[in-house]
Amino acid sequence: MAIGEPRHAFPDWVARVLADNVQGFGQYPANDGTPGLQQTIADWIARRYGARVRAETQVLPLNGTREGLFNAMLALCPETKAGGRPAVLIPNPFYQTYAAAALAVGATPVFVPATEATGNLPDYTSVQPKVLNRVAVVYICSPANPQGAVADREYWAELLALAERHDFRIFADECYSEIYRNAPPPGAMQVAAECGADPDRVMIFHSLSKRSNLPGLRAGFAAGGVASIARMKQLRAYAGAPLPLPLQAVAEAAWRDEDHVTANRAFYAAKYALADRILGALPGYIPPAAGFFLWLPVEDGEAAALKLWRETGVRVLPGAYLAHGTGDQMPGADRIRVAMVAEHQDIQRGLLRLRDCLYR
Numbered sequence: 001m002a003i004g005e006p007r008h009a010f011p012d013w014v015a016r017v018l019a020d021n022v023q024g025f026g027q028y029p030a031n032d033g034t035p036g037l038q039q040t041i042a043d044w045i046a047r048r049y050g051a052r053v054r055a056e057t058q059v060l061p062l063n064g065t066r067e068g069l070f071n072a073m074l075a076l077c078p079e080t081k082a083g084g085r086p087a088v089l090i091p092n093p094f095y096q097t098y099a100a101a102a103l104a105v106g107a108t109p110v111f112v113p114a115t116e117a118t119g120n121l122p123d124y125t126s127v128q129p130k131v132l133n134r135v136a137v138v139y140i141c142s143p144a145n146p147q148g149a150v151a152d153r154e155y156w157a158e159l160l161a162l163a164e165r166h167d168f169r170i171f172a173d174e175c176y177s178e179i180y181r182n183a184p185p186p187g188a189m190q191v192a193a194e195c196g197a198d199p200d201r202v203m204i205f206h207s208l209s210k211r212s213n214l215p216g217l218r219a220g221f222a223a224g225g226v227a228s229i230a231r232m233k234q235l236r237a238y239a240g241a242p243l244p245l246p247l248q249a250v251a252e253a254a255w256r257d258e259d260h261v262t263a264n265r266a267f268y269a270a271k272y273a274l275a276d277r278i279l280g281a282l283p284g285y286i287p288p289a290a291g292f293f294l295w296l297p298v299e300d301g302e303a304a305a306l307k308l309w310r311e312t313g314v315r316v317l318p319g320a321y322l323a324h325g326t327g328d329q330m331p332g333a334d335r336i337r338v339a340m341v342a343e344h345q346d347i348q349r350g351l352l353r354l355r356d357c358l359y360r
């Protein structure tokens, strides 16, 4: 229960689509993705978010979101901002790629707490204006790993207004967007379209890893403004690796189909209910709105994870391993992250052992 690797079955037609397209391994794949995959992704964005993007110029298929989240920084972060080193805002705790990307381009990462006190999302409006003026890029993860929090329309609209005021880009990591409890989480591009924001302010990142249980396919996409996507394509042409054609065919089939996604969500709904039943009475328990992690309160996350592993064989991640800081300034030091990715029976056994070991 330590790693966020989905274990539910992927759709059974994947093998057939792969076999039907195996000849594609004999060709160099097009840098920008096949027209079929680009269009299918643009259609998916229109269905899911009501936002219109042009398939050829506003979509870039990725080898999973991770490479895109990193490479977007190489492609789009300016060398200076307001006369100095640019700053990059990162939620704390966070997905490590954000910090690695900021450091790789010589930007200064600025970690902004995303704790219970801030609704488990970073409050970027609280960052000092003189820092905001130096910000070139803001990373935001919604639904959030590890807290399971979801940015609502108001959050996105405020962030977009802040980006306009201080002239920065928003990199919205939405790879958990299709795993949710009740309503589909609103997306950055959806709200940007509703507000009439500049499309180049926002880049969204999506993945088939969680949505379709295909983490090994390495397939996702970035979508954003024409100028931003052009720069991402240019970087890929020199330094990147387009997806092999047979894998693009599988990705196209997966983005087109929602039945398997709905079925997958139902498995997670049963796990949310299980977690609420077993752990819901704990003070500080956050019922996750989305995603597949529990972010559980303990005294010391590292000590708790070690005790749990030694005494029960259940492995979870100490919250501090996802955060930056020291001492009291380390969000998540008093949490553990529990990945509910295994089959239902295993999750049930794991959560019961966890409760009995850490909370009784």
Ligand SMILES: Cc1ncc(COP(=O)(O)O)c(C=O)c1O
Pocket: 004, 063, 064, 065, 066, 067, 095, 141, 145, 173, 175, 206, 207, 208, 209, 215, 219, 220
């Ligand atoms: C927050 C977050 N972003 C991005 C990724 C990368 O996912 P992938 O590269 O498989 O699309 C992960 C994977 O666990 C993640 O948790």
